[in-house]
Amino acid sequence: MWLPTRYKDVAAVAYDTERFSSRAIIVSNNKPPLDLAPVGDAPPITSDPPFHRDARQLLLPMFTKAAVAEQEEATRAYCHELIDAMRGREVVDAARDYAQHIPVRVIADMLGFAPEDGPRFREFVGNVLESINQPAEERLARQDELAGYLVAQIHEHVARPRDDLTTYLINAELHGQKLDPMHVVGTMMLLLIAGVDTTWSAIGASLWHLAKTPADRERLVAEPGLLPTAIEEFLRAYAPVTMARLVKQDMQWNGVDMASASTAAWAPTWPVWSSGSLWRSGWSASPPSTWRTRRR
Secondary structure, eight states, rough: OOOOOHHHHHHHHHHTTTTSSOOOOOOSSSOOOOOGGOOOTTTTTTOOOHHHHHHHHHHHGGHHHHOOOHHHHHHHHHHHHHHTTTTTOOOOIIIIITHHHHHHHHHHHHOOOOOOOOOOOOOHHHHHHHHHTOOOHHHHHHHHHHHHHHHHHHHHHSSSOOOOOHHHHOOOEETEOOOHHHHHHHHHHHHHHHHHHHHHHHHHHHHHHHHHHHHHHHHHHHGGGHHHHHHHHHHTTTTTEEEEEEEEEEEETTTOOOOTTTEEEEOSOOOOOOOEEEEETTTTOOOOOOOOOOOO
């Protein structure tokens, strides 16, 4: 595995779709078969151009500013419910009792799933992410449980259509044809797994920062107008995703020999150094444990 650390190298890998594929965007011992390209198993994030653009544009209407704003009132009310439930408790696990619940409810509402299925979503997320490097049989068994749930939801929506993202995907067309059923399942799986895991991680990390940095918390209370900037900084400093690309074929890139199907990954939670080059997996250096930024 390769770990680019300079910004220009990260950008080069991310945008070089001729030599790097998105069909495996998670660092894992298991490599998706080549015949999955260019669609991938969770479009659009696992798709390669030109299919990636089309699959991404298909989802954009459901994630416009206006569409997302429709979720705000219900989401804010649910957050207040979670906080009110903590009243009288001396110790609260903000990740378990707060952060993990919010994206589960929001994604369930968007997809048109029953809110009471929330505990199952958290189980699905854990099963899929924790099995990434397990033997294929175990990994597929865990994914099949989630896929079975999603297929059942699709059948239920076909029988009783409604105004939600699941019905939208079922009825959507690409290049004049309905989406392949595996495309629909893969996108729903992406929204459920990635949408839940990344969001609760980002919320939890932000709360952790404020808990250990009282001065920042007090400043935000005193100056609520800084919240939009603070949120952007939390997302930057505690980005919850490590992205990866697969090398398409044996090649030499920036002075190193890269083998076909090897992984190039970058962790956005680490500073991208202006110096340095390409770290080989296993190198013992680590980034600073903390860093602080202030942007006005």
